[in-house]
Amino acid sequence: MTGFATTRRGLLMAGGAALALGAWPRGxxxxxxxxxxxxxxxxxxxxxxxxxxxxxxxxxxxxxxxxxxxxxxxxxxxxxxxxxxxxxxxxxxxxxxxxxxxxxxxxxxxxxxxxxxxxxxxxxxxxxxxxxxxxNYIQDAAYLSGLIAGAMSKGNIGMVGGFPIPEVNRLMNAFIAGVREVNPATTFQVSFIGSWFDPPKAKETAFAMIENGADLLYAERFGVSDAAKERGVLAIGNVIDTQGDYPDTVVASALWxxxxxxxxxxxxxxxxxxxxxxxxxxSFLKEGGCSLAPLGSFEGKVPAEAMALVAQREAAIRDGSFTVAIDDSEPKSS
The missing domain is CATH 3.40.50.2300 (Response regulator)
Structure with a gap:
């Protein structure tokens, strides 16, 4: 997934009622x-x-x-x-x-x-x-996971991505926006490993971030949660739900x-x-294309104020009164 422009020309799909899932034409x-x-x-x-x-x-x-x-x-x-x-x-x-x-x-x-x-x-x-x-326009769920991360971190978050392309950038930026809404002073360490599937490299990159003070990791790639588990820090998952594999590590995940x-x-x-x-x-939340994964073993461990904000924002996203920005620009360390 390399070798193409890193800017998005916009969402061109016009409105119109989507076919209901399973609503196949008669016969x-x-x-x-x-x-x-x-x-x-x-x-x-x-x-x-x-x-x-x-x-x-x-x-x-x-x-x-x-x-x-x-x-x-x-x-x-x-x-x-x-x-x-x-x-x-x-x-x-x-x-x-x-x-x-x-x-x-x-x-x-x-x-x-x-x-x-x-x-x-x-x-x-x-x-x-x-x-x-x-x-994968799952910025809605990524933002919600950021609200949780902001409440669970002391203010130093590491983010490991594959490539700094729109598909990755928009999710990272939405996550960052959620974190900063809860904890504006958070510092972010951002790194891209130059691969879509290199768990060892992602793990080593995450280790370096932990050494530099990160107490929570954004696991855009496989391998990051392994580093978090080994070093006893928290992680936020992306696209799939890995809470069952990392019950003491992955707090929440943005699902596609x-x-x-x-x-x-x-x-x-x-x-x-x-x-x-x-x-x-x-892929938007209101279309059923993304969601926040269940907290699993972290149920009751996330501050109630944060979960109330998550519920409030999710309802607003669904009814259209709140929109998560689609920001495809490359996120930078702060």
Whole structure:
């Protein structure tokens, strides 16, 4: 997921009522399951990709799709794999094209009868009407987790990310905003490891932050929570819920739910209405695309004032009276 611009051109998806989850057009249950393929550049266990895979597997289990996937696909091989699936009769291909934006769009243009739903930092292009884009716009949940972190830290927080790109920056900035609302004097240590999946490097980076006084870590990458556990400091998770694996370490997590995005795309393909659009809005909290994970073993350990603020802000986000800023700029250490 490297080699592309680090600025976002805005959310282009216009309004309009989303199809209710599971609200498939009449008669489609009697049809053959939609053939769907996933193409991923990392293992399906990786946080970000795991959410896509989980949503597709749920739809497969419900009999809505016939889902296959390929993981660990190098960017140089990505267009070839896209073509192979398109030639095989697959009707919807999902994946992430951050490192192969131009090549992927060229492939999609060659297969106008196949729908492509791709993670991308660029907007949809009407010249390629069968390619829609998405991203993990879970800034709402990241902000809420920041409110909790601000109440649990003494004022020195370490943040370890993969790359300083919009997909990461917006979550870190929303988290920082939440922390500062509770504790404005907090100091942040921010570092990017230059990889999407290098737990040892993330762990070593986190160790250095702890040595520099961090008492809470923002675990954007795998490996950070391991460092926190070993050194007895707290952590905030990202995209997936790891509280069960780190019951004494991970206080809260901002979860990404890809089901609203995936289900919408499948419904559009089945209805024959799939088009170039930005599906990013389906990751918003009010669309069911993100949430704050249950506190688990930290239930009752977070100050009541902080949890009251979390509940207040969550309700305001849902009713539209409060908006979490989407800030794609690179966060810096303070």
């Amino acid at each position: 489609l249950h009697a049809q053959e399951a939609l053939k769907v393929a996933g193409i991923y550049t990392v293992p399906v266990e990786q946080q970000w990709v795991s959410r896509i895979h989980k949503a597709a597997e749920a739809a497969r289990a419900a009999g809505q799709v016939d889902y296959v996937f390929t993981e660990n696909v190098a960017n140089t091989d990505y267009p070839r794999v896209m073509r192979e699936y398109a030639e095989s009769g697959v009707k919807l291909i999902v994946g992430e094209i951050f490192g192969v934006e131009q090549e992927a769009r060229e492939v999609a243009a060659d297969y106008p009868d196949v729908a492509f739903l791709m993670g991308s930092s660029f907007p949809p292009d009407e010249a390629v009407p069968n390619l829609a884009v998405f991203d 739910h890809f089901e609203p995005t995936f289900d919408r795309a499948v419904a559009e393909v089945l209805a024959g209405t799939f088009k170039a659009a930005d599906y990013g809005v389906y």
